[in-house]
Amino acid sequence: MKIGVTSQNFKTITGHAGKTRRFLIYSQDERGNIIEIERLYLPKAMSMHEFRGDRHPIDEFDILITAGCGDGFSRRMASRGVKVVTTSEVDPKVAVSLLLAGVSLPPAQPHEHG
Template sequence: MRIAVASQNFEDVTGHAGMARRFIIFSAEPGQPPREAKRIELAKDQTIHSADPEADHPLDEVEALIASSAGGGFVSRMAQRGVMTVITSETNPAKAVADFLSGKLAAPAPHDHDRDHEEEGGCCCGAGAH
């Protein structure tokens, strides 16, 4: 299984996934700890927010994507690509992947719904009517 983690600095799990340009790709094999397979740096026009939803994309190779925040539009676009989006408060990319695989990934951090909804087309936290 391949899992992408949004990481603008290649050190921490970061948010605003629709505009993110840097991702760490992890490879996970049953019974093995996940390992970093590669890093992706997208051009500005390749962010999911800007990319053509019909065109091939570098993130198409993953089954899941972990970030600290993502809007509803991002979640929908990734689902159309066959990629599950997972939001977490965990900041360490490798730990986030390991915890996701074991079903123990930390819940997302609380956030400002008004700001997040405006900037990312809605959030995927499930709070309130959207």
């Protein structure tokens, strides 16, 4: 399972998922430990807000954790087979750990799209 986390600074979970260009990517090793397997840094034209092609690197994620996104982004990701989870948790590894443990993440702050 690949879990992507929006992180413009590669340290904390950030919002505006449709415009995000930096992602931390996590998985589990054979013992179930959470490991960062990759960092994705996309050019502006590859942000989901700008992208209009068929295949995108985010399509490889099973789940995307973000601090905020609009309903349209969530629907678009669902149509691409990616489940979006929003949260107010700021630590990427904590969020991934909670998610994999089946614990609900703290809810995200309301997202205004304008």
